[in-house]
Structure formats: structure tokens, C-alpha cells
């Protein structure tokens with residue numbers, strides 16, 4: 001090419017830190033309304049929670065419509081079949097180091113699953129719908145297997161008379177959940193299924209935008225969800241609640257954290273300008289579990305924390321705050337809180353991956369270069 005190209009500068013580029021309020025693509029899957037509402041494909045979650053089972057929402061996300069009875073029956077059957085993991089995955093989970101975090105094993109084994117995909121590298125839409133369905137079942141099955149292996153217990157076979165969510169809790173704990181616990185796990189998973197372009201979903205979309213496979217995209221998402229600023233917050237909420245021994249200590253503990261400008265886990269949100277619409281449902285779930293002494297004590301601490309944080313910072317609890325207490329009430333150890341979040345959000349992640357494949361555009365932003373220019377090269381002999 002003749003002549004020197006004039007070097008461009010990025011001085012005029014405006015950086016939107018954290019991509020705050022930047023619309024990176026269009027989506028039909030969910031709308032996070034800053035005024036405190038959440039919609040899954042046009043349905044307000046307030047109209048869904050307690051009235052659908054989780055499998056209906058997973059079906060809605062990947063098929064764009066709520067299933068009729070026959071469609072749901074076939075979908076549930078496919079999900080239960082897929083909960084039977086390949087032997088190599090089960091053996092790999094058993095061989096994992098006992099001291100690593102369950103999210104690290106989940107990240108590894110979803111990636112590992114890609115090596116055993118019965119449809120190989122067929123990225124056609126029908127194959128991706130089937131792959132998405134399998135992953136929606138395999139992620140909770142992996143979480144249950146990690147825990148059972150960790151406590152040296154076998155994983156019960158999924159029961160055909162149970163749906164995915166009930167089987168998940170059954171396989172995780174080794175005993176059938178009662179009706180109240182079954183209702184809780186369904187509401188929990190319905191509330192966690194999808195949430196716009198949150199960090200882990202966006203990570204999955206960036207990976208899918210290069211036409212990489214679904215396992216790679218979900219592995220990206222799992223690594224992203226693990227962070228305490230995102231899905232990892234719920235475990236930190238329980239750390240905080242366990243650290244506050246008595247209800248009487250809440251005021252001093254929380255005021256002290258705020259005086260030191262520390263973030264209170266389970267509070268605040270990038271999008272909502274008012275209370276996270278999922279919080280009222282999760283707070284209600286916890287209230288219904290307060291016949292349990294520990295849950296009542298945790299709930300009383302939470303109510304006090306909510307009041308203090310609002311008075312000081314005018315911010316609200318997000319999905320992770322009461323979700324932590326709800327999972328604790330189900331007997332889930334806190335290091336499995338984020339894996340439980342992932343066991344539902346997998347349905348959102350795979351739906352967004354399929355939508356990104358359809359959008360067919362590489363997600364590659366620019367940047368504002370603020371480094372040096374024109375540095376003279378000095379060979380190592382003179383450096």
C-alpha cells in the first residue's frame with residue numbers, strides 16, 4: 001500500500017464505564033424494567049411465580065411460548081432422561097479435589113460435557129435446541145452429583161414421577177422433598193431463570209457471537225456468575241448473617257461496614273432503581289419458612305439489615321439477599337447457593353446463546369487507548 005496511513009486517535013471516543021445502560025443487542029427473552037418489574041417473553045414474573053413449574057419457564061425461554069400439556073410432558077421426559085450423566089462425567093466429579101469450590105467443578109464438568117455431546121459439532125438450530133434441553137437438565141444433575149460425592153453418598157436416580165426441579169432437590173438431598181419444599185424450589189428456579197444482559201449472560205453471548213459452541217458459552221457464563229458482585233453474592237450474604245451472632249449486633253455490624261464504605265452483599269443492583277421485583281417473592285418464601293427457628297432468626301436479622309441499609313444508602317435488597325435464607329431453609333450448604341443459581345440460570349443462558357446465534361454478529365466493542373505512542377525499539381543487547 002503506498003504512503004503511510006495517518007495514525008488514528010481515540011481521543012474523541014467516550015468510555016461508558018461498566019457498559020452502564022449500554023444496549024449491546026436486541027433481545028426478546030426478558031426485560032428488566034428499572035422501575036421494578038421483570039418480564040420473561042412478555043409475561044410479568046408476578047403472574048408466573050407460584051402458578052407455573054420451573055420446566056414451563058425453561059420451555060418458554062427456548063421455545064418462546066409456554067407449553068401445552070403434551071409439550072410439557074414430552075419436555076419433562078427429555079429433561080429427566082438427560083439427568084443421567086455420562087459415566088465419565090460422574091467419575092471426573094468423584095475425582096475432583098475435595099477442597100475446591102463446587103462452582104469450579106461445575107465450570108470444569110460443563111466444559112467436559114462438550115467432549116461427550118451425542119451430536120458432536122452439529123450447530124444447527126434443532127441440534128442446539130436439543131443440546132440446550134440436555135444442559136438445562138445436566139447442570140442441576142452435576143450440582144447434585146458434586147454434593148453427594150462430597151459427602152460420600154450416592155446420587156439417587158431421577159424419578160419419572162418427579163419433574164426437573166423436584167428431582168434436583170431429591171437428587172441433591174437424597175430424600176424426596178415435601179410439598180412445601182417442592183413449591184419453594186420451583187419458585188426459586190422460576191425467579192432465577194433469566195435476567196436480561198446480566199454479566200454471566202453477556203459473557204455467554206460474547207462467546208456465542210464468535211460461533212463457538214454452547215458448552216464454551218456456558219462455561220464462560222459459569223465462571224462469570226461465580227463472582228461475588230454477581231451470583232457469588234448469596235454465599236457472601238450467608239457468611240455475613242452467620243458472622244452476626246445475635247440480632248442485637250446487627251445495627252453495629254452493618255453501620256460499621258457502611259462506615260468503612262464496604263458493600264453489603266445482597267444489596268444494590270445495576271438496573272433496578274427500586275426494589276428488585278424478585279425480592280418480595282423470596283422474602284415471602286422465607287416468611288413461610290419461619291416456623292424453623294434458624295430461619296426465623298436469619299429473617300429477623302435480614303429485616304433489620306434492610307432497614308439500616310435503606311436509611312443509610314437508599315438501596316434495596318436484590319435477588320441474592322433472601323435467596324440465601326431460602327436455600328438455607330432447604331438444607332442447602334452455602335457453598336452450593338451459586339450452583340443452585342446456575343442450575344436455574346442455565347435455561348436463560350442457553351436461550352440467549354441460541355438468540356445470539358440467530359443475531360449472527362460478533363460482539364467486539366472498541367476502546368479508548370490512553371497508552372503511549374511511538375516508543376523507539378531498543379534491541380535487548382542495549383536494554
Ligand code: SDX
Nearest residue numbers: 195198228229230231233263264265266267268269270318
Ligand atoms: C446479581 O445484573 C443482573 O441482573 C444480576 C442479577 C441477575 O439476576 O443476573 O440480578 C444477579 O448479580 C445481583 C447482584 C448481586 N451482587 C451483590 O449483591 C453484591 C453487592 N452489590 C454491589 O456490588 C452492587 O450493587 C452491584 C455490583 C450489584 C451493582 O453495582 P453498580 O451498578 O456498579 O453500582 P455501584 O457499585 O457503582 O454503586 C452505586 C452506589 C455507590 O455509592 P457511592 O459510592 O456512589 O456513594 O451505591 C452504593 C455504592 O457504594 N452501593 C452499595 C451497594 N451497592 C451499591 N453500598 C453498599 N452496599 C452495596 N451492596
